[in-house]
Amino acid sequence: MHITLGNTPEDTLAAFTARAAADPGVAGLVLSGSRVHEGMPTVHSDYDLHVILRDQHASPIAELDWFRSAHLDLVVIELAEFRTRGMPGRPDHFARYSYVHAQVLLDRLDGTIARILDEKRTLGATEARAAVDGWLDAYVNQTYRSLKSYRDGRPAMGHLDAAESVSHALEVLFALHRRVRPYNKYLQWELERQPLGEPRWDAGLLLPVVRRILADGDPPTQRTLFADIEEAARRAGHDPVLDAWGTELELLRHP
Incomplete structure (x- = not known):
């Protein structure tokens, strides 16, 4: 699956999010990284985007996991794995902070994506x-x-x-x-x-x-x-x- 880069990171993000939003297999989109930390982005900053799928067979976007470019970095993840990613005892526990200030761009599950994020933002x-x-x-x-x-x-x-x-x-x-x-x-x-x-x-x-x-x-x-x-x-x-x-x-x- 191919991603066409726009003239700017913003163009690329807008085009990809529109494409993902039109895909019924995509349950949610979450933005993280320096772009959600006010004052931190530089001219070198890309957009770190998590694409949450209902399951790994739900969308061809699954092929884009770990796509990297100067404009866009993708993590494509199943909903079940997204629930536990970054949590204690997980090999990817280091990812927890990436969700602390993350922003929900799309939530097709009546607030479920936002609730999962809220559980990750602070320690119980x-x-x-x-x-x-x-x-x-x-x-x-x-x-x-x-x-x-x-x-x-x-x-x-x-x-x-x-x-x-x-x-x-x-x-x-x-x-x-x-x-x-x-x-x-x-x-x-x-x-x-x-x-x-x-x-x-x-x-x-x-x-x-x-x-x-x-x-x-x-x-x-x-x-x-x-x-x-x-x-x-x-x-x-x-x-x-x-x-x-x-x-x-x-x-x-x-x-």
């Missing part, structure tokens, strides 16, 4: 609690390894562990607020437009901390971040995860 209470517990333990582990290496005179190895801890820390912070952690490209965008609720997590304060840890693993900066995360995690009732580390937490609190 049980899901968030499990996510915090898992990522918090991973974050403490990685920070402990880093500071232990600094203590033992292995700063290069400590720096590597510190850099890995940043990803875990961000997962914890967003999950504490039942938010899906954004892709790094959108981290500043998220913090500026939808702050995490405390001044210390604002873009102007958190991002310099992240950059410093990534730059050289600075132990005092790591300890400052840990203190803030520990306080927030305990306030949210995640003491068992932290207390399981016993006296080893002292290395994260004091040189």
Whole structure:
């Protein structure tokens, strides 16, 4: 199946969406990517479009899954798979953030596409609690390894562990607020437009901390971040995860 590119990405999107809307096998169309993040698109931005089919045999558009061009990127997916894509335990769990700000362009199922999207946009209470517990333990582990290496005179190895801890820390912070952690490209965008609720997590304060840890693993900066995360995690009732580390937490609190 062939897609004719228009003169602009907008032309290509309009032509394809009209074609898809005329196909009864298409249940919905969902736009994601930089185009749904105000201020993020550039002259190089294409349109990321999810085409949701009633089933894989419902439309010849199924052949276009993972079509890529300078104007349009397609994910063609069955409705049943769309329901679970990006959710915990799935091999494509990394795709979850792509739906957080996604826009419904077509919904032939009386709002079903929109309802599925809404389930993906935020973490459920049980899901968030499990996510915090898992990522918090991973974050403490990685920070402990880093500071232990600094203590033992292995700063290069400590720096590597510190850099890995940043990803875990961000997962914890967003999950504490039942938010899906954004892709790094959108981290500043998220913090500026939808702050995490405390001044210390604002873009102007958190991002310099992240950059410093990534730059050289600075132990005092790591300890400052840990203190803030520990306080927030305990306030949210995640003491068992932290207390399981016993006296080893002292290395994260004091040189």
